[in-house]
Amino acid sequence: MSRCTHPEVTGHCGIVFYDDLSKLVVMKTSLTYGFIMTLCGAFISLALFFSDFHADPDKLKLAQNIGLVTGIIISVGCVLLGMREKRADTPADKPWGYGSALGTGVMIGLFGALFGAVYNYVYFAFIDPNFREVILQAQIAALEARNLSSAQIEKAEPMIRKMLHPAIMTGIGAITAFLWNLVVSLIVAAFVKSRVASAPAAPTAPAA
DSSP states (O other): OOOOSOTTSTTHHHHHHHHHHHHHHHHHHHHHHHHHHHHHHHHHHHHHHHTTTTSOHHHHHHHHHHHHHHHHHHHHHHHHHHHHHHHHHSOTTSOOSHHHHHHHHHHHHHHHHHHHHHHHHHIIIIIOTTHHHHHHHHHHHHHHHTTOOHHHHHHHHHHHHHHTSHHHHHHHHHHHHHHHHHHHHHHHHHHHSSOOOOOOOOOOOOOO
């Protein structure tokens, strides 16, 4: 926390303290909801794994659709809850608007993408290394459906395998997740930019 170097200046210490405290609140909120985002995504991923959706190329499309729908719900939910918590923690005399909400959402999305990258690498490299072969088979089937020749498919296979390396899939996934969370934050911030109006205090009855 920054130290007040000019205590003789009225209000200087309070401003420094609030700025540092605000940064800590944003960081705590971002870390918390970013981690929750990854935890929920990991739960869905492991549920699909144990249900053998990641072991059959014919089930891969359905698994991807399930992951997409649940991913949208998780992303919107975590960003929304995080923004609302940060808004509630912001003092009434301090500014709060679209930029504040968006900044909170971006940080949540960033940490969610970073935590998710760690989990995804562990999943691809150690939990289910065969998943890459399932994706490869699905990709080859898609090429065959486009009436590509065996020679063309054989030529494309090494590149597909290269793109299915755990590190590359993790990197692409992290970038995609962050960009998606950014889009979600841009939209959700519009609904959280205003403070909740407090109910007016009830008038006190005059003393008899």
